[in-house]
Amino acid sequence: MSQALVELVREKFPEAVTSWHSHRGDEVITVRRENLVEVIRFLRNDPQTDMKLLRQIAGVDLLTFKSEMTGGGALASIEVPEYDLRKKPHVEPRYYVAYNLYSLTKHHALRVRVDLRSDDVKLPSITSLYRTADWWERYVYDMFGFEFTGHPNLTRLLMYPEFQGHPLRKDYPVRKRQPLVPELDFPDLIRGPGPGPGGAGVPMSQTHVGRHNVDPDAYD
Amino acid sequence: MSDHPRSLPILKPEKPEGNVPESQQVLGLEYEVPVLTTRLEESIGFFEKNLSGALGWARKNSIFQYPFVTACCGMEYMSAMSARYDIARFGAEFPRFTPRQADLLMIVGTINVKQSPVLKRVYDQMTEPKWVMAFGVCASSGGFYDNYATVQGADRVIPVDVYVPGCPPRPEQVLDGLKILQDKIQTQLHHAATIERALDMELETKKRSFLGKLLGK
């Protein structure tokens, strides 16, 4: 059912759709950034497609897609090792944004992807088409840092304004907190007393197995 | 001491023999009161202890809670408050949603970094005496959210009196935590003090007796 939909879009916008595939029943097309708004406008307004419900806008960072693993040495260090970032060639395009669209009348769904390079993270906003895109785009901006041009109020949604960085990017360490209130000294039974709150000052490499390659400033 | 301008001929209290605890030692002029000779300290201590006990009893059985509800523990908080697990039978029934009127700040749920200034402000706005209960593991230690967004325990932001673990804790566990807190409140030493002396009460180094203050010393 959605196969016909993909064919329709490819007919209308032959140069915009760069690739398409179907995985486990989900139809996905990748479009160029410049044609994003007109493709989505077509999908929304055309009576054959009628995709009036924007379900979600999701962002993905493909930096460690090939290198991330579980098991073996990866058990101990769960962050992107420094040498990976320095030595290995960066995967391009590094990011993509996925728009999940759905039609309530025709009951078909489509995912529209836009690829972004790591040095060029601007893309057009579709708030003029869907009012719900407002907050989804703010969420993706907050978590990844993509700038949606044309968005009426592109500010952080979930994190606070003093937060530096974009948390869901793969090079943001998972435990790197940026406290707003200075943390109190409290007794830490595991790490013991130390100069900072809760025994900080004792390096994580001494208290946790395998943490010898982590940046001590990034952790608590 | 006998040439002190205000001294009267008195009988000095006898120093009890044997192992004397620190708190029972005689210090300062205000203990020289011409009323009782031996067991002076014990009689004043007895009065103060009972007053303290009475205040503790009154305070522990009429806790006004401020439920700072954020997350899933709120569901068990609702259960603890409702008919089956009735927190009202311990006196801690009515939630006061303003910090000015509350004694017990129950931190129910995860505190994340964005919420921490809010929590600190609410705690600062509460009037003395106040106690804090960390309800759930997220409030006690951050839970299993060891990431960029979550404060690893509310005790990094404000001092906590009772920790109730659980994810979320069963209402019986909450009631147990409340019982522990009530014991703590009961045995807390409440000194009767005049307004000017209230600040000094924080400093446990200076021991003042009630009767001494009554006599204006």
Next chain:
Amino acid sequence: MTEPAPQHDPLALEEDLPSAPMTINLGPSHPAMHGTVRLVVTVDGETITEAIPEIGFLHRGFSKSSENSTWHQVLPYTDRLNYVSPILNNTAYIMGVEKLIGIKCTERAEYLRVVGGEISRICDHLTCIGAIGLELGAYTVFLYAIEARELLWDRIAELTGARVTVSWTRISGVASDMPAGWEQHLRDCLPRVIELTNEIDTLLTNNRIFIDRTRGIGVISGEEAIDWGFTGPCLRATGVNYDVRKAHPYSVYDRMDFEIPLGSRGDTYDRYILRLAEIRQSHRIVIQALDQMPPGPIVTDDWRYALPPKKDVFGSIEGVMAHFKLIMEGIKVPPGEVYVYTEGANGELGFHIVSNGQGKPYAIQVRGPGLPILSALPRLIKGHAVADLIPIFDSINMIGGEVEQ
């Protein structure tokens, strides 16, 4: 000759009292029992002219934490997304993983998931209705709703081991089967739950005060609701018939006979009535699922995806190896990207899951049904009085966990 002073009639209406708009902050810590959100409302007298919601006070880093846990370790995180109906979240996530793997759930486990999921849905609606009652001053309604929820939670605790955060589903199945006598227990307690629901119904539905406070408040039309991304009870209250269980039946919902209640006006009263009706429909589904449930295994016997039974773990080398690999490295899910959507209690609950072939998810983002609805809150409350804010905010049932991940 001076003119007489103008007569000042003290009883005349002072219609042009000077007033300026005031900005009030409904702070992140507020008495309403739903989620921690900050609303900065600008009021002109009693009428709300503008409202700006600010969220993020419960953002717990679900996506980032799940990128650093194995596929099964993510399950407890999903419990805490919509913490009033956790089995529905577990089911949605596990369905996404199963879709990526290409594995089917066992028959009995499908029915068990339906039973557990519908009980969770009833709990969610009861909590919402109880909170609506509580916020509007009907404390008794809250107590009845919580008592009904306690009865159901006792059953869930017997079934899964925990009252609230269960982490019950597993890949291609569920973690635990019904204990002996549980089915009869459930059949005995459900009439009491329905009785309590009927009590709430008699207390609120035809209550003049309740109707005055909720009818015509927070009205939104169907088309606008779709544009705002509404799904679930808030959308069905406007009259749009979209329920994922009927539109794209998943699990065994196509074998169940139930109706989708629809509202007409899209106001707060309709949203309340709808939730009440959905409790009764969920009850129907539970009874049918219990009747139709076949005997059988509750999880697959493919040891690449499900833990082997303990006698094999302790008795055979293959069992030990399989157990070790599953626990230490996680289930190896083939690479791909999938978006799975189910009917959560608040609307369409979706998971966008990306896998790179390893034992941990590469990226997960949850489509919480509450986020689009909350983003429309300023639109819903504009023009109403401050006192109408609370019924509207309660009826949209914003659950902080799923909105802010």
